[in-house]
Amino acid sequence: MDTLPTEPATSGPRTLRRGLHLLRTLRDNPGNGLSVTDLARLTGLQRPTIYRLLAALMEEGFVKSIDGTKRFSANHSTVAVSSPHQDPRIELALPVMQKLAAQTGDAVFLVVRDEYESVSLWREIGPYPVQILATFAGKRQPLGVGSGGMALLAKLDDALVEDIILHNSRQIEQYGGMTLREMRQLVQNTRTRGYSVVGNYAVRGALGVGCALCDARKKPYLAISVTAITERMPALRQREIAGLIQDGLKTLADKL
CATH class of the missing domain: 1.10.10.10 (Winged helix-like DNA-binding domain superfamily/Winged helix DNA-binding domain)
Known part of the structure; x- marks a missing residue:
């Protein structure tokens, strides 16, 4: 623009x-x-x-x-929902999200891909008194600027990843000054670790950990992320939370 x-x-x-x-x-x-x-x-x-x-x-x-x-x-697509029964992905992921919110105490988000964007479908709020409600049902942002979107982006092939990054280049800068180089590095980091860690871009003072679930065609189907204030997310806890999310996604994979 x-x-x-x-x-x-x-x-x-x-x-x-x-x-x-x-x-x-x-x-x-x-x-x-x-x-x-x-x-x-x-x-x-x-x-x-x-x-x-x-x-x-x-x-x-x-x-x-x-x-x-x-x-x-x-944009005429309508993905914002008020009931988990309105989208099968929410109904599928809701028990896992509720368990994660109770286990971690933090906010848990369900995110899907819509072409060049990520879309939040649902969130569950944990009992910890300080919550980072980074997004809400129906919220769209460039794919990759949040931990759920980054988990989805990293599952795509290199050519598609580059196409998405370049398409969103002008918008990406609006998120904490993120650069294209940083976005590409986050993709590589996510692939190496097996989960995404994104902090201080979409929401200042927040850090999220996300993992994606692929369907039978190896296409990213949904992602679940946990977001908290940065002080609650040292590296060890990031790994622990990623493990909890991955365990939850394994139970969902059997139901796809």
Whole structure:
């Protein structure tokens, strides 16, 4: 996305109305998407405002960029759920997640891949009094910036990993200043260890450990991660938690 000067911050309600107006315009014009010039013409908003709103809408998963173009479209996929019975992956993983939350005391997340993004499907909160609720059901972010997404990314072949990293390059920098080199190194670290460790990128002061489960075709099916404040995640505990997640995923593999 091009970088342009932003206009002064506006009040919350006004910004919200503008964002909704932009989203409605994208949804009313599905086709091949709309460029920033198109959006300026249709909404009457200034280009810097459109860029700022698009960045926020993309980060929250409401809008996506169209590959190889400078056009955008509304994201019509709906994966946010309110009941575990609405998605078989949640129903499958829920007992393991509940057990992990009780064992670790921390927050446990179920994450899946949707092309270039990771999507959180469910979370379970442990009893420890300080929780890092890094994400929520329906939250989207570039694949790999969180521990669950990184566990999924590392299971893909090298060519696809590189394609995803390059596609998300402009967004990745918004997560704690992560660089493409760091992302590639995290993939290699995850493959070497057998589990992902990602800290201080998506959420400051948080560190997550994640493991992925593949289906019969060796494609990543889901990932489970545990996230806590960094002080609760020394290397030894990271390994212990990874072992607990892997044990849980083994029980799920027999049910696929």
